[in-house]
Amino acid sequence: MMRSHLIKPILDEEYKQISHGSGVYLYDTDGKKYLDGSSGAVTCSIGHGVKEVINAMHDQAKKVSFVYRSQFTNEPAERLAEKLAQLAPGDLNWSFFVNSGSEATETAMKIAIQYWQEKGKHQKSKILSRWMSYHGITIGSLSLSGHTERRARFVPLLDANPVISPPYCYRCPFDRTYPGCQLKCATELETAINRIGSDHIAAFVVEPLVGAAGGAIVPPAGYYEKIRDICDRNQILLIADEVMTGIGRTGKMFAMEHWSVQPDIIALGKGLSAGYTPIAATLVSDSIIEPILTGSKLIMSGHTYSANPQSAAVALAVLTYIEKHSLVEASHSKGIFLLNELQQFKKKFTIVGDVRGKGLLIGIEFVSNTNTKLPFKKDCKVTNLVIKQAQINGLLIYPSTAGIEGVSGDAILVAPPLTITETEMNELIYLLYKTIKEVEDSLQVPKNN
Numbered sequence: 001m002m003r004s005h006l007i008k009p010i011l012d013e014e015y016k017q018i019s020h021g022s023g024v025y026l027y028d029t030d031g032k033k034y035l036d037g038s039s040g041a042v043t044c045s046i047g048h049g050v051k052e053v054i055n056a057m058h059d060q061a062k063k064v065s066f067v068y069r070s071q072f073t074n075e076p077a078e079r080l081a082e083k084l085a086q087l088a089p090g091d092l093n094w095s096f097f098v099n100s101g102s103e104a105t106e107t108a109m110k111i112a113i114q115y116w117q118e119k120g121k122h123q124k125s126k127i128l129s130r131w132m133s134y135h136g137i138t139i140g141s142l143s144l145s146g147h148t149e150r151r152a153r154f155v156p157l158l159d160a161n162p163v164i165s166p167p168y169c170y171r172c173p174f175d176r177t178y179p180g181c182q183l184k185c186a187t188e189l190e191t192a193i194n195r196i197g198s199d200h201i202a203a204f205v206v207e208p209l210v211g212a213a214g215g216a217i218v219p220p221a222g223y224y225e226k227i228r229d230i231c232d233r234n235q236i237l238l239i240a241d242e243v244m245t246g247i248g249r250t251g252k253m254f255a256m257e258h259w260s261v262q263p264d265i266i267a268l269g270k271g272l273s274a275g276y277t278p279i280a281a282t283l284v285s286d287s288i289i290e291p292i293l294t295g296s297k298l299i300m301s302g303h304t305y306s307a308n309p310q311s312a313a314v315a316l317a318v319l320t321y322i323e324k325h326s327l328v329e330a331s332h333s334k335g336i337f338l339l340n341e342l343q344q345f346k347k348k349f350t351i352v353g354d355v356r357g358k359g360l361l362i363g364i365e366f367v368s369n370t371n372t373k374l375p376f377k378k379d380c381k382v383t384n385l386v387i388k389q390a391q392i393n394g395l396l397i398y399p400s401t402a403g404i405e406g407v408s409g410d411a412i413l414v415a416p417p418l419t420i421t422e423t424e425m426n427e428l429i430y431l432l433y434k435t436i437k438e439v440e441d442s443l444q445v446p447k448n449n
Protein backbone atom coordinates (compact mmCIF):
# COMPACT_ATOMS: atom_id res chain seq x y z
CA MET A 1 0.00 0.00 0.00
CA MET A 2 1.23 3.52 -0.83
CA ARG A 3 2.57 5.41 2.18
CA SER A 4 0.14 8.08 3.40
CA HIS A 5 1.34 11.50 4.50
CA LEU A 6 -1.97 12.41 6.08
CA ILE A 7 -1.65 12.81 9.86
CA LYS A 8 -4.51 10.73 11.21
CA PRO A 9 -5.86 10.61 14.79
CA ILE A 10 -3.76 7.51 15.57
CA LEU A 11 -0.76 7.60 13.29
CA ASP A 12 0.00 3.89 13.05
CA GLU A 13 -3.60 2.74 12.71
CA GLU A 14 -5.21 1.70 9.42
CA TYR A 15 -8.34 3.63 8.53
CA LYS A 16 -10.92 2.56 5.97
CA GLN A 17 -11.63 5.10 3.27
CA ILE A 18 -15.18 6.26 2.64
CA SER A 19 -16.19 6.56 -0.98
CA HIS A 20 -19.68 8.06 -0.58
CA GLY A 21 -22.68 8.53 1.67
CA SER A 22 -26.41 8.47 1.21
CA GLY A 23 -29.05 9.11 3.88
CA VAL A 24 -27.97 7.46 7.14
CA TYR A 25 -25.42 5.22 5.40
CA LEU A 26 -21.73 5.57 4.51
CA TYR A 27 -19.96 3.23 2.07
CA ASP A 28 -16.22 2.48 2.12
CA THR A 29 -14.02 1.83 -0.89
CA ASP A 30 -14.28 -1.95 -0.27
CA GLY A 31 -18.04 -1.64 -0.68
CA LYS A 32 -18.85 -2.09 3.02
CA LYS A 33 -21.94 -0.24 4.29
CA TYR A 34 -22.07 1.54 7.67
CA LEU A 35 -25.12 2.82 9.49
CA ASP A 36 -24.03 6.27 10.72
CA GLY A 37 -25.39 5.91 14.25
CA SER A 38 -23.53 8.98 15.52
CA SER A 39 -23.85 11.38 12.56
CA GLY A 40 -20.05 11.28 12.46
CA ALA A 41 -19.12 13.40 15.47
CA VAL A 42 -22.80 14.23 16.19
CA THR A 43 -22.67 16.45 13.12
CA CYS A 44 -24.44 15.11 9.97
CA SER A 45 -27.90 15.65 11.41
CA ILE A 46 -29.75 15.61 8.07
CA GLY A 47 -27.94 12.59 6.67
CA HIS A 48 -25.59 12.35 3.71
CA GLY A 49 -26.03 13.47 0.12
CA VAL A 50 -29.02 15.80 0.57
CA LYS A 51 -29.76 17.25 -2.89
CA GLU A 52 -31.17 20.59 -1.71
CA VAL A 53 -27.93 21.34 0.15
CA ILE A 54 -25.75 20.22 -2.76
CA ASN A 55 -27.77 22.47 -5.10
CA ALA A 56 -27.42 25.45 -2.73
CA MET A 57 -23.66 24.83 -2.61
CA HIS A 58 -23.48 24.80 -6.38
CA ASP A 59 -25.69 27.88 -6.84
CA GLN A 60 -23.63 29.92 -4.38
CA ALA A 61 -20.32 28.78 -5.88
CA LYS A 62 -21.51 30.04 -9.26
CA LYS A 63 -22.14 33.51 -7.73
CA VAL A 64 -19.22 33.98 -5.32
CA SER A 65 -17.60 31.73 -2.72
CA PHE A 66 -15.54 34.17 -0.73
CA VAL A 67 -15.64 37.81 0.24
CA TYR A 68 -13.69 39.21 3.17
CA ARG A 69 -15.80 40.34 6.10
CA SER A 70 -13.95 43.58 6.75
CA GLN A 71 -14.39 44.62 3.10
CA PHE A 72 -17.96 43.49 2.34
CA THR A 73 -21.04 41.93 3.81
CA ASN A 74 -22.92 39.32 1.75
CA GLU A 75 -26.48 38.14 1.32
CA PRO A 76 -26.18 34.54 2.61
CA ALA A 77 -24.43 35.65 5.83
CA GLU A 78 -27.04 38.40 6.39
CA ARG A 79 -29.88 35.95 5.80
CA LEU A 80 -28.32 33.31 8.05
CA ALA A 81 -27.97 35.84 10.88
CA GLU A 82 -31.66 36.82 10.41
CA LYS A 83 -32.71 33.17 10.44
CA LEU A 84 -30.78 32.45 13.64
CA ALA A 85 -32.24 35.55 15.31
CA GLN A 86 -35.69 34.19 14.44
CA LEU A 87 -34.93 30.70 15.75
CA ALA A 88 -32.98 31.57 18.91
CA PRO A 89 -34.84 32.10 22.18
CA GLY A 90 -35.55 35.58 23.56
CA ASP A 91 -33.26 38.41 22.48
CA LEU A 92 -30.34 36.27 21.23
CA ASN A 93 -30.46 38.26 18.02
CA TRP A 94 -26.83 38.66 16.99
CA SER A 95 -24.53 36.20 15.22
CA PHE A 96 -20.76 36.15 14.93
CA PHE A 97 -19.70 33.47 12.43
CA VAL A 98 -16.61 31.31 12.83
CA ASN A 99 -15.48 27.96 11.45
CA SER A 100 -15.52 25.45 14.29
CA GLY A 101 -17.10 24.79 17.64
CA SER A 102 -13.79 25.55 19.35
CA GLU A 103 -13.72 29.00 17.78
CA ALA A 104 -17.36 29.57 18.74
CA THR A 105 -16.73 28.88 22.44
CA GLU A 106 -13.50 30.87 22.43
CA THR A 107 -15.32 33.81 20.79
CA ALA A 108 -18.01 33.51 23.47
CA MET A 109 -15.32 33.86 26.16
CA LYS A 110 -13.90 36.95 24.47
CA ILE A 111 -17.28 38.62 24.03
CA ALA A 112 -18.17 37.99 27.68
CA ILE A 113 -14.91 39.58 28.83
CA GLN A 114 -15.35 42.51 26.44
CA TYR A 115 -18.91 43.08 27.64
CA TRP A 116 -17.68 43.76 31.17
CA GLN A 117 -14.79 45.89 29.91
CA GLU A 118 -17.27 48.08 27.98
CA LYS A 119 -19.15 48.51 31.26
CA GLY A 120 -15.94 49.61 32.98
CA LYS A 121 -15.53 46.36 34.92
CA HIS A 122 -12.07 45.45 33.68
CA GLN A 123 -11.41 42.98 36.49
CA LYS A 124 -14.28 40.69 35.46
CA SER A 125 -12.24 38.46 33.16
CA LYS A 126 -12.30 34.98 34.63
CA ILE A 127 -14.51 32.35 32.97
CA LEU A 128 -15.75 29.41 35.03
CA SER A 129 -16.72 25.99 33.69
CA ARG A 130 -17.43 22.45 34.90
CA TRP A 131 -15.36 19.32 35.11
CA MET A 132 -16.36 16.55 32.67
CA SER A 133 -16.95 18.97 29.86
CA TYR A 134 -15.65 19.54 26.37
CA HIS A 135 -15.64 22.96 24.74
CA GLY A 136 -12.97 22.57 22.07
CA ILE A 137 -9.35 21.90 21.26
CA THR A 138 -7.74 25.33 20.71
CA ILE A 139 -5.86 26.57 23.77
CA GLY A 140 -8.66 28.91 24.94
CA SER A 141 -11.48 26.43 24.43
CA LEU A 142 -9.41 23.53 25.78
CA SER A 143 -8.75 25.66 28.81
CA LEU A 144 -12.51 25.80 29.39
CA SER A 145 -12.81 22.05 28.95
CA GLY A 146 -12.94 19.86 32.04
CA HIS A 147 -11.51 16.96 30.07
CA THR A 148 -8.52 15.59 31.96
CA GLU A 149 -7.10 13.48 29.15
CA ARG A 150 -7.22 16.23 26.54
CA ARG A 151 -5.80 18.86 28.93
CA ALA A 152 -2.91 16.70 30.19
CA ARG A 153 -0.19 17.66 27.68
CA PHE A 154 -0.91 21.37 27.79
CA VAL A 155 -1.64 22.02 31.46
CA PRO A 156 1.00 24.79 31.79
CA LEU A 157 -0.70 26.74 28.99
CA LEU A 158 -4.22 26.35 30.33
CA ASP A 159 -6.21 28.52 32.70
CA ALA A 160 -7.96 26.77 35.58
CA ASN A 161 -11.44 27.42 34.16
CA PRO A 162 -13.19 24.21 35.31
CA VAL A 163 -14.09 24.76 38.94
CA ILE A 164 -17.26 22.82 39.70
CA SER A 165 -18.56 19.26 39.33
CA PRO A 166 -20.96 18.19 36.59
CA PRO A 167 -24.66 17.54 37.36
CA TYR A 168 -24.07 13.79 37.07
CA CYS A 169 -26.86 12.05 38.98
CA TYR A 170 -25.78 8.51 38.04
CA ARG A 171 -22.53 9.16 39.91
CA CYS A 172 -23.41 12.10 42.10
CA PRO A 173 -20.14 13.88 42.92
CA PHE A 174 -21.58 14.54 46.42
CA ASP A 175 -22.97 11.05 46.99
CA ARG A 176 -26.47 12.45 47.25
CA THR A 177 -29.78 11.54 45.61
CA TYR A 178 -32.22 13.84 43.84
CA PRO A 179 -34.29 15.66 45.09
CA GLY A 180 -32.90 15.33 48.62
CA CYS A 181 -29.57 16.58 47.26
CA GLN A 182 -31.03 20.09 47.04
CA LEU A 183 -29.05 20.51 43.83
CA LYS A 184 -25.69 20.75 45.54
CA CYS A 185 -24.12 20.50 42.05
CA ALA A 186 -25.70 23.90 41.24
CA THR A 187 -25.13 25.61 44.58
CA GLU A 188 -21.47 24.61 44.33
CA LEU A 189 -21.24 27.37 41.71
CA GLU A 190 -22.11 29.99 44.31
CA THR A 191 -19.46 28.59 46.67
CA ALA A 192 -16.86 28.85 43.89
CA ILE A 193 -17.97 32.40 43.07
CA ASN A 194 -17.69 33.40 46.73
CA ARG A 195 -14.18 31.98 46.90
CA ILE A 196 -12.95 33.69 43.72
CA GLY A 197 -15.00 36.87 44.05
CA SER A 198 -17.69 37.80 41.53
CA ASP A 199 -15.74 41.00 40.74
CA HIS A 200 -13.27 38.78 38.90
CA ILE A 201 -15.71 36.56 37.01
CA ALA A 202 -17.14 37.33 33.56
CA ALA A 203 -19.11 34.19 32.76
CA PHE A 204 -19.97 30.58 33.50
CA VAL A 205 -20.03 28.07 30.61
CA VAL A 206 -22.12 24.90 30.36
CA GLU A 207 -22.92 22.21 27.85
CA PRO A 208 -26.71 21.82 28.30
CA LEU A 209 -26.23 18.02 28.15
CA VAL A 210 -22.65 16.85 28.69
CA GLY A 211 -21.64 15.40 25.33
CA ALA A 212 -18.17 14.18 24.41
CA ALA A 213 -16.93 14.06 28.01
CA GLY A 214 -19.63 12.00 29.65
CA GLY A 215 -22.25 10.43 27.40
CA ALA A 216 -25.33 12.66 27.20
CA ILE A 217 -25.55 13.54 30.88
CA VAL A 218 -28.89 15.25 31.58
CA PRO A 219 -29.00 17.55 34.63
CA PRO A 220 -31.78 17.09 37.18
CA ALA A 221 -34.93 19.26 37.05
CA GLY A 222 -34.37 22.74 38.43
CA TYR A 223 -30.59 22.70 37.87
CA TYR A 224 -30.41 25.36 35.13
CA GLU A 225 -33.02 27.56 36.81
CA LYS A 226 -30.79 27.59 39.89
CA ILE A 227 -27.64 28.22 37.82
CA ARG A 228 -29.35 31.15 36.02
CA ASP A 229 -30.40 32.62 39.36
CA ILE A 230 -26.88 32.32 40.81
CA CYS A 231 -25.40 33.95 37.70
CA ASP A 232 -27.92 36.81 37.82
CA ARG A 233 -27.44 37.51 41.52
CA ASN A 234 -23.67 37.60 41.06
CA GLN A 235 -23.64 39.54 37.76
CA ILE A 236 -22.10 36.69 35.81
CA LEU A 237 -23.04 35.86 32.21
CA LEU A 238 -24.31 32.40 31.32
CA ILE A 239 -22.82 30.88 28.16
CA ALA A 240 -24.46 27.75 26.71
CA ASP A 241 -22.15 25.68 24.56
CA GLU A 242 -24.75 24.19 22.20
CA VAL A 243 -22.16 23.07 19.65
CA MET A 244 -23.34 19.47 20.06
CA THR A 245 -26.87 19.98 21.37
CA GLY A 246 -28.04 22.87 19.16
CA ILE A 247 -30.16 22.82 15.98
CA GLY A 248 -32.59 20.13 16.98
CA ARG A 249 -30.30 17.39 18.25
CA THR A 250 -32.09 17.04 21.61
CA GLY A 251 -35.66 17.50 20.35
CA LYS A 252 -35.72 21.31 20.74
CA MET A 253 -34.02 23.77 18.41
CA PHE A 254 -31.77 24.74 21.36
CA ALA A 255 -31.34 22.33 24.27
CA MET A 256 -31.59 25.11 26.88
CA GLU A 257 -35.25 25.45 25.81
CA HIS A 258 -35.94 22.21 27.71
CA TRP A 259 -35.53 24.27 30.87
CA SER A 260 -36.88 27.62 29.65
CA VAL A 261 -33.62 29.21 30.71
CA GLN A 262 -32.18 31.82 28.41
CA PRO A 263 -28.40 32.08 28.25
CA ASP A 264 -26.68 35.37 27.39
CA ILE A 265 -24.46 33.80 24.76
CA ILE A 266 -24.82 30.54 22.78
CA ALA A 267 -22.09 28.71 20.86
CA LEU A 268 -23.24 26.69 17.83
CA GLY A 269 -21.37 24.38 15.45
CA LYS A 270 -21.76 20.84 14.13
CA GLY A 271 -25.52 20.69 13.29
CA LEU A 272 -25.52 24.27 11.97
CA SER A 273 -24.17 22.99 8.67
CA ALA A 274 -24.80 19.28 9.37
CA GLY A 275 -21.24 18.62 8.20
CA TYR A 276 -21.73 20.03 4.69
CA THR A 277 -19.22 22.83 5.33
CA PRO A 278 -17.21 24.15 8.27
CA ILE A 279 -19.23 26.91 9.92
CA ALA A 280 -20.04 27.72 13.53
CA ALA A 281 -21.54 30.71 15.29
CA THR A 282 -21.57 32.63 18.54
CA LEU A 283 -25.04 34.05 19.24
CA VAL A 284 -25.21 37.10 21.46
CA SER A 285 -28.21 38.75 23.14
CA ASP A 286 -29.28 42.38 22.61
CA SER A 287 -28.29 43.32 26.13
CA ILE A 288 -24.76 41.95 25.68
CA ILE A 289 -24.19 43.60 22.31
CA GLU A 290 -25.60 46.97 23.46
CA PRO A 291 -22.57 48.26 25.43
CA ILE A 292 -20.27 47.07 22.62
CA LEU A 293 -22.40 48.91 20.02
CA THR A 294 -22.27 52.11 22.02
CA GLY A 295 -18.69 51.50 23.18
CA SER A 296 -15.74 50.33 21.13
CA LYS A 297 -18.04 49.07 18.30
CA LEU A 298 -15.64 46.29 17.43
CA ILE A 299 -15.38 42.72 18.63
CA MET A 300 -11.70 41.95 18.78
CA SER A 301 -11.94 38.58 17.08
CA GLY A 302 -12.60 37.11 13.65
CA HIS A 303 -11.13 34.69 11.16
CA THR A 304 -10.39 34.89 7.45
CA TYR A 305 -13.31 32.58 6.67
CA SER A 306 -15.75 34.17 9.16
CA ALA A 307 -19.15 34.78 7.52
CA ASN A 308 -18.02 33.65 4.07
CA PRO A 309 -20.97 33.42 1.66
CA GLN A 310 -20.29 29.82 0.59
CA SER A 311 -20.58 28.38 4.11
CA ALA A 312 -23.46 30.67 5.03
CA ALA A 313 -25.46 29.53 1.98
CA VAL A 314 -24.91 25.91 2.95
CA ALA A 315 -26.01 26.49 6.56
CA LEU A 316 -29.12 28.32 5.33
CA ALA A 317 -30.01 25.36 3.10
CA VAL A 318 -29.54 23.00 6.06
CA LEU A 319 -31.81 25.09 8.32
CA THR A 320 -34.43 25.29 5.55
CA TYR A 321 -34.30 21.51 5.14
CA ILE A 322 -34.66 20.98 8.91
CA GLU A 323 -37.72 23.24 9.04
CA LYS A 324 -39.32 21.83 5.88
CA HIS A 325 -39.10 18.27 7.19
CA SER A 326 -39.95 19.16 10.83
CA LEU A 327 -36.74 17.48 11.97
CA VAL A 328 -36.68 19.10 15.42
CA GLU A 329 -40.06 17.53 16.22
CA ALA A 330 -38.83 14.28 14.61
CA SER A 331 -35.79 14.30 16.89
CA HIS A 332 -38.11 14.54 19.90
CA SER A 333 -40.46 11.71 18.92
CA LYS A 334 -37.79 9.39 17.49
CA GLY A 335 -35.68 10.08 20.57
CA ILE A 336 -38.45 8.85 22.86
CA PHE A 337 -38.69 5.58 20.90
CA LEU A 338 -34.92 5.02 20.68
CA LEU A 339 -34.22 5.90 24.34
CA ASN A 340 -36.97 3.55 25.46
CA GLU A 341 -35.60 0.70 23.33
CA LEU A 342 -31.99 1.27 24.42
CA GLN A 343 -33.01 1.45 28.07
CA GLN A 344 -34.01 -2.22 27.74
CA PHE A 345 -30.26 -2.90 27.38
CA LYS A 346 -29.90 -2.32 31.13
CA LYS A 347 -31.88 -5.54 31.69
CA LYS A 348 -30.16 -7.44 28.90
CA PHE A 349 -26.52 -6.73 29.70
CA THR A 350 -24.24 -6.99 32.70
CA ILE A 351 -22.05 -4.14 31.48
CA VAL A 352 -24.70 -1.50 30.73
CA GLY A 353 -25.01 0.76 33.77
CA ASP A 354 -27.00 3.72 32.51
CA VAL A 355 -28.85 4.83 29.38
CA ARG A 356 -29.85 8.51 29.23
CA GLY A 357 -30.34 11.46 26.95
CA LYS A 358 -32.81 13.72 25.20
CA GLY A 359 -34.04 13.61 21.63
CA LEU A 360 -31.52 11.88 19.41
CA LEU A 361 -28.59 12.43 21.76
CA ILE A 362 -28.39 9.26 23.81
CA GLY A 363 -25.57 8.07 26.06
CA ILE A 364 -24.83 4.54 27.22
CA GLU A 365 -22.46 4.12 30.16
CA PHE A 366 -20.63 0.83 30.72
CA VAL A 367 -19.72 -0.50 34.14
CA SER A 368 -17.97 -3.61 35.45
CA ASN A 369 -20.71 -4.07 38.05
CA THR A 370 -24.20 -2.60 37.72
CA ASN A 371 -24.88 -2.83 41.48
CA THR A 372 -21.80 -0.94 42.60
CA LYS A 373 -21.50 1.09 39.34
CA LEU A 374 -17.79 0.34 39.45
CA PRO A 375 -16.22 1.69 36.24
CA PHE A 376 -13.98 -0.55 34.18
CA LYS A 377 -10.25 -0.04 34.64
CA LYS A 378 -8.94 2.44 32.09
CA ASP A 379 -6.64 -0.11 30.48
CA CYS A 380 -9.65 -2.34 29.62
CA LYS A 381 -10.47 0.32 26.99
CA VAL A 382 -14.10 -0.74 26.92
CA THR A 383 -15.30 2.30 24.97
CA ASN A 384 -12.70 1.55 22.32
CA LEU A 385 -13.70 -2.11 22.17
CA VAL A 386 -17.36 -1.18 21.65
CA ILE A 387 -16.61 1.45 18.98
CA LYS A 388 -14.34 -0.96 17.06
CA GLN A 389 -16.70 -3.91 17.29
CA ALA A 390 -19.57 -1.70 16.15
CA GLN A 391 -17.56 -0.64 13.11
CA ILE A 392 -16.83 -4.29 12.28
CA ASN A 393 -20.59 -4.85 12.47
CA GLY A 394 -21.26 -1.89 10.16
CA LEU A 395 -22.38 0.60 12.82
CA LEU A 396 -20.79 3.94 13.70
CA ILE A 397 -21.07 5.29 17.26
CA TYR A 398 -19.14 7.99 19.13
CA PRO A 399 -16.82 7.60 22.16
CA SER A 400 -17.63 9.78 25.13
CA THR A 401 -15.39 9.70 28.15
CA ALA A 402 -13.44 12.25 30.16
CA GLY A 403 -10.77 9.71 30.99
CA ILE A 404 -10.74 10.25 34.74
CA GLU A 405 -9.89 6.92 36.39
CA GLY A 406 -12.41 6.00 39.05
CA VAL A 407 -14.52 9.15 38.57
CA SER A 408 -16.26 8.71 35.26
CA GLY A 409 -16.91 5.62 33.28
CA ASP A 410 -16.75 4.39 29.73
CA ALA A 411 -19.54 5.74 27.59
CA ILE A 412 -20.72 6.05 24.01
CA LEU A 413 -23.05 8.43 22.22
CA VAL A 414 -25.80 7.20 19.92
CA ALA A 415 -26.87 10.16 17.79
CA PRO A 416 -28.09 9.19 14.32
CA PRO A 417 -29.20 11.72 11.71
CA LEU A 418 -32.58 13.24 12.63
CA THR A 419 -33.85 11.85 9.32
CA ILE A 420 -33.47 8.21 10.46
CA THR A 421 -36.53 6.04 9.74
CA GLU A 422 -38.11 3.52 12.12
CA THR A 423 -36.71 0.60 10.10
CA GLU A 424 -33.23 2.14 10.29
CA MET A 425 -33.62 2.71 14.05
CA ASN A 426 -34.49 -0.97 14.45
CA GLU A 427 -31.39 -1.88 12.46
CA LEU A 428 -29.31 0.41 14.72
CA ILE A 429 -30.77 -1.20 17.85
CA TYR A 430 -30.05 -4.69 16.49
CA LEU A 431 -26.46 -3.86 15.47
CA LEU A 432 -25.75 -2.19 18.81
CA TYR A 433 -27.25 -5.14 20.69
CA LYS A 434 -25.05 -7.55 18.72
CA THR A 435 -21.99 -5.35 19.35
CA ILE A 436 -22.45 -5.02 23.11
CA LYS A 437 -23.20 -8.75 23.38
CA GLU A 438 -19.94 -9.58 21.61
CA VAL A 439 -17.93 -7.17 23.77
CA GLU A 440 -19.59 -8.37 26.98
CA ASP A 441 -18.82 -11.99 26.08
CA SER A 442 -15.20 -11.11 25.33
CA LEU A 443 -14.80 -9.33 28.69
CA GLN A 444 -16.17 -12.32 30.62
CA VAL A 445 -17.76 -10.10 33.27
CA PRO A 446 -19.48 -12.16 35.98
CA LYS A 447 -23.24 -11.61 36.35
CA ASN A 448 -24.06 -9.53 39.42
CA ASN A 449 -27.81 -9.21 39.30
Ligand code: PMP
Nearest residue numbers: 100101102134135136211243244
Ligand atom coordinates in the same frame (compact mmCIF):
# COMPACT_ATOMS: atom_id res chain seq x y z
N1 PMP B 1 -18.19 22.20 22.21
C1 PMP B 1 -18.82 21.02 22.25
C2 PMP B 1 -19.95 20.84 23.22
C3 PMP B 1 -18.42 19.98 21.42
O1 PMP B 1 -19.05 18.80 21.49
C4 PMP B 1 -17.36 20.18 20.51
C5 PMP B 1 -16.89 19.09 19.57
N2 PMP B 1 -17.10 17.80 19.96
C6 PMP B 1 -16.73 21.44 20.50
C7 PMP B 1 -17.18 22.43 21.35
C8 PMP B 1 -15.59 21.71 19.57
O2 PMP B 1 -16.05 21.80 18.26
P1 PMP B 1 -15.05 21.63 17.04
O3 PMP B 1 -14.55 20.22 17.07
O4 PMP B 1 -15.89 21.93 15.83
O5 PMP B 1 -13.96 22.62 17.21
